[in-house]
Amino acid sequence: MKKRVQSEIDFLSKLLDESSVINKSHVCCSNLPHFKAIVEIMKQEKDVIAVQKVFMLKQDDKTNRFEVDVVSRNGACWIKAKAMKPEAIQSIFQGNGTFGTKSIVDIAQQLVECASQHYHHFKSPQCVFWFTKGVTEDVAEELNDMGVMVKGKIVDSDTPLQNESIEINLEPITIANLDVTSLIVMVSSVTNGGAHYNFDNEILQTQAEEERKEASLPAINQFLNGKKMIVTQTAWEKFMGILEVIGGDSERQRAQELLQKVTIVENSPSERSKKLKLGPKIKQHHIDIFGTGDQYKASTLTANQAIVRAAAEQGIEFSVFLHPARALTEQKQTL
Template sequence: MEMEDALYADANDKIRLGEELKKSLVEFEQIPGVSKVQRKIQQELKFLEKVIRTKTLKENHITSSNFVNYEFLIKTLRLQQGVVDINAVFPLESRDSPLRVDIVANNGLKWIKVIARNSKSIEDAAKGCVSFGARSVLDQASDYLEASELHFCMFQRPKVVFYFSNKIDSSLHDELKEMGVQTASLEEPDLDVDQYATISNELNLDVTTLLAYVSALTNGGCNFVFKEPLLTEQAEKERECPVKPILDKIFQGKRLVCCQLANDAFQNILSVLGGPSERALANELMKRVTVYPDVETIPPEFSNLRFTANVNERSLKIFSFGMARKIFTVTSNKAFVRSAKMQGINVPVFVHASRALTEGKQANAKAL
């Protein structure tokens, strides 16, 4: 009876942990893949609640729980910069099923696998002491490295880091290091490069970035309630998280360029919607930006990209300009990036929040 009581107590502890994990993930809900983790946690919670309610709880229901792994995933996630995906899928030629990368961080430049198993089982598996079909961390490391060679990000191979919740043997650490996999833990995280670091010294500016940088919203004019709900929402978000400091950090030490098409679109929008201060800011900004001719041919990376509601000729040419020069594009056009990704194309970008020109709307807005 005491053993049964202890078992149900452990199950209730697991449920409390699951509820805490759900709350912890709320702040990361905007990251692709997080919603799937939330659903898996909820499914496991429902199962535990059911076996407790129907008095059918068994020990393996607790020992097989994934909550410890999810807890370590979230703790590792908190240490990372520029997280762009969770449980990301990458096709691998040597496997029938795609590789799933636990965390894609540093704007795609770092792939992380989190391993919450005990040290003995990890080391035994590495020595071949596993059941048929089970994969050791060395096998997983080979998969990650193979996939990283096939899926360059921002014109370079992503760094592979394995995070361990428990200390591993130094020989296994050395073997992984020799393969090209970095090991880390919560106590000794990997040393990250600046999430805005790039190989090239140039940045391609999309028209959305040019507009955001000179918008009255990002230059002290966000304390308004506009007649247009979208502008009011952008003003609220700007008060919470100013965009210009983010852009300034991305621009730091970089040569700014754009294509003629982006410049023409920017100037046309300014002439119609821009206020006097926004136009003055635009003149100052364009002194820092070198304008080049548009690309004449679409680069191979985009050659099979289909036109959709989010992929039009203008956006394709602007992003193609950056791709052809092998440089990052700075943009708030998340729809294009998402649509391209759904078609299997990873666009090298820095994405920021959208900001419209609002100076001309201030006269009819309510000041806060």
């Protein structure tokens, strides 16, 4: 966004240098008011995770790019900002816009459809239109009928809309899917009281230092509280293979205790996860593990951000709980 703002400023500065005068039309056609609206929204919204985020929208066998101005509530809310005057929005809404100009309704339809294709924890994100200069009652009612929440004041009224405060009702996730990295972090010596040891290995030493600053397990245990834990057959076999080679006695004991608390399930990846193309970042075992979590409507605990990003780039966004990466350290620790 900074680059876009700077580009607009450079354009207006160039006009000023060349003509000594910037016409009102130049400013009106600028995107700066829109960028200002986005910044205002970011200041007021909670847990903003992306700005001007592009999502893929599939329509009629075609895939188009659709940009969401603000993604907030950790992904549960998609916001489109509108800094136009309500009179102008109303005019376009009534069909008086110039040729090729999309009305609010057209954009809202795309927003809702795109959100339905990109679930956040197995539910479409809440779609919001935020009018920083107000909106007419006609437009607000039409958007509400489409399932789009409206923020902004009705013109000629000092009373904000009833849904001025965005409320997101998420159905709680009841199942947690543990991948290999999460199994390791739960039994590792470094996360179970062994962070005070020193390590010759630079990566292990860094992990120990990070663990001393902020322990990994409290946040993980809080997330797991009250949830059923599942592990795919593939994840457990890979985990046990690693444990047999480099795991210490205490780490192996914790693994056996963990086994009593989880349910091992067969690989049963969801249909949409099967569409992922294999490559350097996505292997079949990733599809088996993350896809099975998707099939069970479970959030997958993982430190593997690369696979999460790679899947998202192909249009598949998994429900995940990310945690720091940790290794099995018991056999490497020294005082």
